[in-house]
Amino acid sequence: MIRSPAGAPKPPANIPTILFGAFDRHNFGDLLFPHVVAAMLDDENPVFAGLVDADLRRFGGHAVSAIAPLAAAWGERPVNIIHVGGEILTCGAWHAAVMLLPPQQAHEAITRLDARPREALEWAQRRLGTRALAPYCLPKGLFSGAAHVIFNAVGGTELGQCDAALRAEVLANLHAAEEVGVRDRETLAQLAAAGVPARLVPDPAVMVAALFGERIARHARAGEIAQIRAAFPQGYLAVQFSADFGDDATLDAIAAGLERSARSSGHGVALFRAGAAPWHDDRACYARLVARLPATPVRILESLDIWDICALIAASQGYCGSSLHGRIVAMAFALPRLNLLHPAAPGRPGKQTAFAATWEPPEVRATVAVDELAGGIANALNANPERLRHTARELVEQYRSEFDAIRQRLE
Incomplete structure (x- = not known):
C-alpha cells in the first residue's frame, strides 16, 4: 500500500x-x-x-x-x-493506552500512574494522539x-x-x-x-465456523494442534482464564475442579491464552496451575495465532474459561461451553452473562464459580448436541440478516 x-x-x-x-x-x-x-x-x-x-x-x-x-x-x-x-x-483512554504497551512498559506505566487518574488520562491521551x-x-x-x-x-x-x-x-x-x-x-x-x-x-465471532471452517480445520491438522490432539486420544477441554484468576486460592479451586472433571470424563486439559496484551492472560499462571495437576493430563498451547486458538477450541470436547470469545467460538462449532466467574465479580451482569442471556438456550448455563467448576463442566458436557447445533445455525442466520443493514447503508 x-x-x-x-x-x-x-x-x-x-x-x-x-x-x-x-x-x-x-x-x-x-x-x-x-x-x-x-x-x-x-x-x-x-x-x-x-x-x-x-x-x-x-x-x-x-x-x-x-x-x-x-x-x-x-x-x-x-x-x-x-x-x-x-x-x-x-x-x-487509560486502559486502551496501557493495553497497547509491551508488558514491561505497561507494568511501569501502571506502577507510576494507576493511582493518579488525572495524570493517567493526560498521559494516555498524549500517547494516543486524541482527547477522546x-x-x-x-x-x-x-x-x-x-x-x-x-x-x-x-x-x-x-x-x-x-x-x-x-x-x-x-x-x-x-x-x-x-x-x-x-x-x-x-x-x-x-x-x-x-x-x-x-x-x-450477534457478535461477529458467531460466523467463524461458517466463514473460516476449512481454514480452521487446516490448523487443526498441523503443528501444535495436531500434537495436542494426538496427546489426548480421549479428547480434551479447551481451558483459559485471565491473569486476575492467578491468586493461590483461585488456582487451587480451578485445579481441584479440573482434576475432578478429568477423572470423571477421561478428558485432558489444553490451556491457551485468549489474549497476550496487558491485563489479559498470563502463561505463568498456567504454569502454576499445571504444577497443581500432577495426575491430570494437561498441555499448554504456546501459539498465540488466532486460527490455532480457533482450531484448539473446534477440536475440543468443549470450552471453559473467562473469555467471552472462547465461549462464542465454541458456540459457532456447536460445542459445550461455560464461562468462569471471578470470585470477586460484582453482582451486575458482565459481558459473558449478558451475551449468554441474550443468545443461549435457557438450559445452557452461562457462568460457574470456580469452586463449582467440576459440576459446571459435567452439566455443560451433557448438553443436547442437536440443541447446540440449532443455536449455532440460528446465530449465523441472525447475523447474516442483521448485517444486511450495514450493506444497505454502504450502497
Whole structure:
C-alpha cells in the first residue's frame, strides 16, 4: 500500500471502508472481528485501523494503521467507517493506552500512574494522539468527509457504571452514527434508556465456523494442534482464564475442579491464552496451575495465532474459561461451553452473562464459580448436541440478516 509521508495510507479514488477496532493489540475476539466483517462485505481492500500502528499478522491478525494520522491524511474525502465489534463502549483512554504497551512498559506505566487518574488520562491521551475519553468509539466528525459511521455488534454492559463524561461522549457518538448494532440486551436496554436507537446483532465471532471452517480445520491438522490432539486420544477441554484468576486460592479451586472433571470424563486439559496484551492472560499462571495437576493430563498451547486458538477450541470436547470469545467460538462449532466467574465479580451482569442471556438456550448455563467448576463442566458436557447445533445455525442466520443493514447503508 502506498503511504503518505506521515505514514498513513493514501485513500483510493472510490469511497473506501475503514474497519476500526481494538485489533491493534493481541486479543482473540478483537483480532477475529475484522476478518469476519471484511468477509461479510466481500471487500478485498478495506483499510484496517486502530489507535496505533501495529502489525499483528504474525498472530493471524492484520497490519493496522493509527486512526488519528489516517484521519489527518484523508482530508475531506468521503469514507465509510465500521466499528467492527467488541466491548468498546466502556474502554477508557487509560486502559486502551496501557493495553497497547509491551508488558514491561505497561507494568511501569501502571506502577507510576494507576493511582493518579488525572495524570493517567493526560498521559494516555498524549500517547494516543486524541482527547477522546473512549477512544475506540469514534465521533462522526473525526473524518470531515465521512459518509457513514457504523457500529457493528458492539458491547457496553457496564456503560451505566462509567464516568459521566465518558458516558456522555459515547452516547453523543452513537447518536450521530448512521447505524448502531449491539450484541446483548443489557447494552441495548441502556442505549434505549438514553434515547439511542440500536439493533440487536450477534457478535461477529458467531460466523467463524461458517466463514473460516476449512481454514480452521487446516490448523487443526498441523503443528501444535495436531500434537495436542494426538496427546489426548480421549479428547480434551479447551481451558483459559485471565491473569486476575492467578491468586493461590483461585488456582487451587480451578485445579481441584479440573482434576475432578478429568477423572470423571477421561478428558485432558489444553490451556491457551485468549489474549497476550496487558491485563489479559498470563502463561505463568498456567504454569502454576499445571504444577497443581500432577495426575491430570494437561498441555499448554504456546501459539498465540488466532486460527490455532480457533482450531484448539473446534477440536475440543468443549470450552471453559473467562473469555467471552472462547465461549462464542465454541458456540459457532456447536460445542459445550461455560464461562468462569471471578470470585470477586460484582453482582451486575458482565459481558459473558449478558451475551449468554441474550443468545443461549435457557438450559445452557452461562457462568460457574470456580469452586463449582467440576459440576459446571459435567452439566455443560451433557448438553443436547442437536440443541447446540440449532443455536449455532440460528446465530449465523441472525447475523447474516442483521448485517444486511450495514450493506444497505454502504450502497
